Amino acid sequence: FESLSVGELAKKLGREPSEIIKKLFMLGVMATINQELEQDAIELICADYGVEVEEEVRIDVTDLETYFEDTQEESKPEDIKERPPVVTIMGHVDHGKTTLLDSIRNTKVTAGEAGGITQHIGAYQVVVNDKKITFLDTPGHAAFTTMRARGAKVTDLTILVVAADDGVMPQTVEAINHAKAAEVPIIVAVNKMDKLSANPDRVMQELTEHGLVPEAWGGETIFVPISALKGDGIDSLLEMVLLVSEVGELKADAKRKAIGTVIEAQLDKGRGSVATLLVQNGTLQIGDPIVVGHAFGRVRAMVNDIGRRVKSAGPSTPVEITGLSEVPQAGDRFVVFEDEKTARQVGEARAMTAIQAQRSEKQRVTLDNLFEQM
Ligand code: GDP
Ligand code: MG
Numbered sequence: 001f002e003s004l005s006v007g008e009l010a011k012k013l014g015r016e017p018s019e020i021i022k023k024l025f026m027l028g029v030m031a032t033i034n035q036e037l038e039q040d041a042i043e044l045i046c047a048d049y050g051v052e053v054e055e056e057v058r059i060d061v062t063d064l065e066t067y068f069e070d071t072q073e074e075s076k077p078e079d080i081k082e083r084p085p086v087v088t089i090m091g092h093v094d095h096g097k098t099t100l101l102d103s104i105r106n107t108k109v110t111a112g113e114a115g116g117i118t119q120h121i122g123a124y125q126v127v128v129n130d131k132k133i134t135f136l137d138t139p140g141h142a143a144f145t146t147m148r149a150r151g152a153k154v155t156d157l158t159i160l161v162v163a164a165d166d167g168v169m170p171q172t173v174e175a176i177n178h179a180k181a182a183e184v185p186i187i188v189a190v191n192k193m194d195k196l197s198a199n200p201d202r203v204m205q206e207l208t209e210h211g212l213v214p215e216a217w218g219g220e221t222i223f224v225p226i227s228a229l230k231g232d233g234i235d236s237l238l239e240m241v242l243l244v245s246e247v248g249e250l251k252a253d254a255k256r257k258a259i260g261t262v263i264e265a266q267l268d269k270g271r272g273s274v275a276t277l278l279v280q281n282g283t284l285q286i287g288d289p290i291v292v293g294h295a296f297g298r299v300r301a302m303v304n305d306i307g308r309r310v311k312s313a314g315p316s317t318p319v320e321i322t323g324l325s326e327v328p329q330a331g332d333r334f335v336v337f338e339d340e341k342t343a344r345q346v347g348e349a350r351a352m353t354a355i356q357a358q359r360s361e362k363q364r365v366t367l368d369n370l371f372e373q374m
Pocket of ligand 1: 091092093094095096097098099100191192193194195226227228229230
């Protein structure tokens with residue numbers, strides 16, 4: 001309950017301030033119109049007018065995930081099932097990330113869906129040996145860096161693309177460090193094997209120096225020679241992705257309410273706030289009351305990776321939604337609640353907390369500046 005002045009309280013109650021001041025006087029409180037009132041005094045006055053003071057909903061929502069989990073029943077063991085791996089492709093610029101993503105998408109989109117790719121939502125799913133794999137296609141490393149900095153873990157596996165004619169480069173090392181820090185397994189795709197100047201041995205040698213020792217040399221890292229351009233080796237690469245994923249035992253309960261992470265989001269002139277979400281557990285449904293970062297709303301429409309409208313999205317599924325109050329940020333977590341009221345309260349409380357945090361950050365900064373000047 002934020003504090004109220006006599007004047008504000010009078011306005012809320014539709015009374016003259018002088019009347020409130022009189023009542024306060026009778027209660028033994030001397031007050032002026034601008035005076036801030038204590039909670040007790042507010043309650044007394046309201047009671048006198050027969051108005052009930054609404055209980056403030058005090059919820060700690062700084063940790064959205066914990067708050068959400070507390071509202072959830074535990075999954076039944078029989079509902080916990082295998083979920084598709086979520087894969088990101090990383091590597092040095094021009095080593096073939098985009099070409100590989102395109103090549104996988106073009107060759108592996110299921111029949112009947114081919115040609116249906118009208119829209120780009122920053123992620124897609126392919127089917128390999130009846131199993132799904134989700135690829136995140138976030139432009140550059142920037143979005144991932146943001147996500148990681150914000151503690152979001154979205155990737156189960158990284159494909160590290162290294163051009164066989166170029167070898168290990170600064171962004172290759174950066175990608176290795178990112179994956180290691182996040183404890184995400186790496187599969188190496190030695191790309192551009194179609195080139196005459198390709199030298200896979202050199203790539204293996206250089207990566208060994210960074211702790212990625214090929215299986216062929218007694219290590220544990222899987223290396224797959226490919227040509228993203230010609231489409232060679234893509235099948236083996238995807239099979240290796242499934243193999244490594246199985247070891248990771250990736251599980252989820254599709255019967256729960258959805259929880260996951262924002263992959264990207266923007267403001268669309270016609271549709272308002274549009275966000276691509278990765279569902280990480282549970283199933284997201286049309287109409288679900290949702291909190292995304294500090295935004296909230298109901299899932300109005302959902303579009304899948306091939307631009308089709310869908311009614312629900314299960315674990316490891318990327319989906320684009322509309323219906324949010326604001327545009328969230330990449331890396332924001334989202335959770336679904338039972339009812340819209342809770343979603344609104346949690347969303348608003350989180351927005352409040354964020355504003356307060358920003359303010360104290362500003363104050364801290366000014367204090368720091370002050371000390372610097374001294
Ligand atoms: P990114 O910066 O990692 O996304 O790299 P791109 O996918 O944009 O590829 C950079 C350049 O390398 C493009 O001209 C591609 O056509 C080329 N390229 C990618 N993969 C291969 C490959 O397997 N073989 C050959 N010869 N060229 C490739
Ligand atoms: Mg690219």
